[in-house]
Amino acid sequence: xxxxxxxxVAALGTQIRxxxxxxxxxxxxxSGLAPAAPLALVLPQTTDDVSTALRICHAHRQSVVTQGxxxxxxxxxxxxxxxxxxxxxxxxxxxxxxxxxxxxTALAGTPLAVIQQAADExxxxxxxxxxARGTCTIGGNIATNAGGNQVLRYGMARRNTLGLEVVLxxxxxxxxxxxxxxxxxxxxxxxxxxGSEGTLGxxxxxxxxxxxxxxxxxxxxxxxxxxxxxxxxxxQFQRKHPGRLLVFEAMWREFMTVATQICGLPPAFKDEHDxxxxxxxxxxxxxxxxEAFSALLSEFFEQGLIKDAVIAQSRADRNRxxxxxxxxxxYGRFLPEEIRFDVSVPLDRMTDAVAHxxxxxxxxxxDAVYVIYGHVADSNIHINVAIRDMSDxxxxxxxxxxxxxxxxxxxxxxxxxxxxxxxxxxLPMSRTEPELALMATMKHALDPAGILNPGRIL
Numbered sequence: 001x002x003x004x005x006x007x008x009v010a011a012l013g014t015q016i017r018x019x020x021x022x023x024x025x026x027x028x029x030x031s032g033l034a035p036a037a038p039l040a041l042v043l044p045q046t047t048d049d050v051s052t053a054l055r056i057c058h059a060h061r062q063s064v065v066t067q068g069x070x071x072x073x074x075x076x077x078x079x080x081x082x083x084x085x086x087x088x089x090x091x092x093x094x095x096x097x098x099x100x101x102x103x104x105t106a107l108a109g110t111p112l113a114v115i116q117q118a119a120d121e122x123x124x125x126x127x128x129x130x131x132a133r134g135t136c137t138i139g140g141n142i143a144t145n146a147g148g149n150q151v152l153r154y155g156m157a158r159r160n161t162l163g164l165e166v167v168l169x170x171x172x173x174x175x176x177x178x179x180x181x182x183x184x185x186x187x188x189x190x191x192x193x194x195g196s197e198g199t200l201g202x203x204x205x206x207x208x209x210x211x212x213x214x215x216x217x218x219x220x221x222x223x224x225x226x227x228x229x230x231x232x233x234x235x236q237f238q239r240k241h242p243g244r245l246l247v248f249e250a251m252w253r254e255f256m257t258v259a260t261q262i263c264g265l266p267p268a269f270k271d272e273h274d275x276x277x278x279x280x281x282x283x284x285x286x287x288x289x290x291e292a293f294s295a296l297l298s299e300f301f302e303q304g305l306i307k308d309a310v311i312a313q314s315r316a317d318r319n320r321x322x323x324x325x326x327x328x329x330x331y332g333r334f335l336p337e338e339i340r341f342d343v344s345v346p347l348d349r350m351t352d353a354v355a356h357x358x359x360x361x362x363x364x365x366x367d368a369v370y371v372i373y374g375h376v377a378d379s380n381i382h383i384n385v386a387i388r389d390m391s392d393x394x395x396x397x398x399x400x401x402x403x404x405x406x407x408x409x410x411x412x413x414x415x416x417x418x419x420x421x422x423x424x425x426x427l428p429m430s431r432t433e434p435e436l437a438l439m440a441t442m443k444h445a446l447d448p449a450g451i452l453n454p455g456r457i458l
Contacts, residue, residue, distance in 0.1 A: 004060040005040055008084070011052050015090075017041040026067060026085050031075035031422055032337075038065065038085035045090045047165060047173055047204045054202065054451075055171030057084060061449045066198035068109065068140030071132040073340055074420025076144070076197045076456050083454075088139055091204065097122045101179040102210045103162060108139025108203045115208070124210035127154030131329060139203045144418040145195035152377045153246050153282075154211060157194065163207030164190040168200075169447040177207050192442065197418045198453045200446045214246060214282035218293040219312040221321045222300075223273035227351045227376075229305045230275050234377055236305075237281070240296060247280035248377040249325055252354060255371040259327045262334045262369075268324060269308045278325050325373070328384060335369055335386040339398050343406045344379040344415040356405055357383065364397065380415040403429055419457045427457070 009016050017023075018040050027035035039062075044050045057064050067077045067087040079085050088109035096105040102124060106115055112126075112133040119126040128141055130148030140146075142164070147156045154160060163178035176190055193201050224230045227250070234248055251259075253274050259265045268276055283289030293311070300306040312318040331338060345353045354372055361370050365387055374381035385398050403413050407429035413419075419427055428436065440458055443450075 002039075004056060004062045004084075007056045007060075008040060008042065008053060011056060012042065012044070012049060015043045015045065015049060017043065022085075025070065026087060027079065029067070029070040029072050029075065029077040031073050031078055031420065033075050033078045033421070036079045036081060038079040038083050040084045042084060042086045043090050044086070044088070047091075047167060050086070050088075050091075050167045050202055050204055051171040051173050053084075053086060053171075054167055054169060057451055058170045058449055061451060063451050063454050065453055066143070066202050068137035068143070069111065069132065069135045071136045072140065072144065072420065073342065073417045073422075074197075074414070074456075075422045076418055076420030076453065077140070078421065080421075080455060086202065088137065088202075088204070092137075094118045095205075097124075097210075098179060099123070103179045104208045104210055105163075105177060106138055106206055106208070108142075108206060109137050110139075112136050112138055112141060119210050120213070122210075123213065125213045126208065127160045127211050128157050128208075131326060138206050138208070142194050142206055143196060143198050143203055144416070147375070147378065147380065147416045149249070149375065150246055151375060151380070152248055153243070158191070160208050161190070161194055161206060162209050163205075164193060164203055165205035166190075166193050166201040166203050169449065169452050173204075174201075175205075177205060179207055181209070192446075195418070197420065197456055199443060199457055200452065202452070215285040216283045216289045217246075217280060217318075218283045218290060219278075219280045219318045219321055220293070220297060221268055221310050221324075222277040222279060222297065222306050223269050223271075223308040224275045224277060224305065225273065225307055227275055227354065230277055230376070231347060233277065233279075233300055233305050236300070237279075237296065241281065241283070241292065244281045244283060245279070245377070246282055247278060248375070249278040250374060250376040250381075251276045251278070251324060252372040255327075255373045256324065258331075258335075258369065258371050259324050263327045263330055265323060265327065268310075271308070273307055276324070278321055328371070328373075328382070331384065331386065336388040337390045338384050338386045339390070339395055341383040341385075341402050342416045343381060343383065343402065343411055343413055345381060345406060345409055345411040347376070347379055349409040349411075350376070350379075350381070353381075353405060353409055353411075357402075360401055361385070364401065365394070368398075378415075379411070399426070406430075421456055424455070424457060 022041045091107040091109040165175045369386040403426045
């Protein structure tokens with residue numbers, strides 16, 4: 001064993017795993033990169049344990065990769081050769097729900113679903129929600145500034161975070177478990193760590209602001225002829241019922257074809273349409289809200305904006321509608337290897353982006369199966385491309401096409417999931433040289449030895 005491993009074992013004992021004792025799950029994340037065993041696995045149970053581990057690693061300039069639920073797609077939690085993996089899986093639990101402040105305090109390794117359930121049982125709603133809720137952890141959600149299904153109303157993880165406890169690279173613990181909306185006592189250092197992907201420090205505790213539960217949830221599946229019509233529906237809904245929309249998901253024709261012809265779901269409508277919308281709104285508990293929701297969709301139909309629609313009459317109907325949107329989680333059963341993109345495109349250029357993909361994908365990769373879908377109201381779309389026997393050259397070609405398109409339209413190569421290792425070469429497409437230089441300055445100031453998640457982002 002090396003000196004650093006000897007010191008870790010001496011200080012943390014059974015919290016260290018070595019060699020064959022390191023679980024296979026800690027060899028990789030969801031990015032698709034080839035699994036790699038870390039030099040050691042640290043399983044801290046407390047913030048002091050994290051501090052001890054980082055202090056030892058910092059003294060020996062030992063690189064560390066932080067792991068949460070391992071659901072990320074960018075390779076940020078994927079070990080590289082010689083790295084010590086620091087998994088927060090044992091640091092799990094709700095520490096407090098403050099009903100007066102409408103806040104929840106939890107350890108960073110707590111699964112998002114556990115936080116959602118605790119908030120629900122206390123009469124509140126957690127504003128962060130994404131498909132990997134059962135596995136992803138709140139620390140990882142905040143470290144990547146996760147968005148998800150309800151960003152339109154509740155915002156990204158950043159907007160839901162009030163306070164943090166963070167361990168710096170040298171083991172220093174900084175703590176601001178703030179519960180107040182207003183706290184402008186100097187720099188808000190917590191903002192630096194939200195979205196930093198573990199490169200500036202390790203998040204160990206979080207304070208989340210909670211929200212009132214929606215009352216009178218209404219769900220509809222709507223067919224429109226074009227994305228321009230979808231935008232008109234979005235803006236008119238927001239104008240007539242401000243603050244009511246929770247979800248506005250778009251699934252383009254290719255997506256629905258895969259959902260029905262490959263994944264086996266029944267067709268949503270009799271005819272094929274270019275875009276299918278999944279809309280959810282909190283219309284209140286009075287019957288008038290239900291009537292207003294139906295009336296507005298009828299108005300859209302009369303205007304020709306909606307070609308067909310169905311409104312959920314039960315939880316079973318709602319689950320059936322969401323089943324279309326959640327088919328990407330089943331693609332591994334039906335499709336060859338995928339490249340998954342999570343990008344942002346300005347809404348006024350979304351149609352251009354889809355048209356370009358429809359032109360170039362079949363031309364360059366005739367056998368590719370590709371889908372386009374996403375939250376769209378926040379400019380976020382997902383693009384999944386599946387190609388049989390995909391080579392590295394093919395992957396790079398597809399990445400160059402998608403990221404080049406997004407950059408050319410003034411979008412972002414990362415709407416969610418962060419930069420990690422996979423998107424790092426493309427970061428200059430979305431950030432200027434002065435911005436990258438500022439990021440490097442921040443990184444050097446907080447992690448001068450460069451031990452935290454090296455090779456991620458920068």
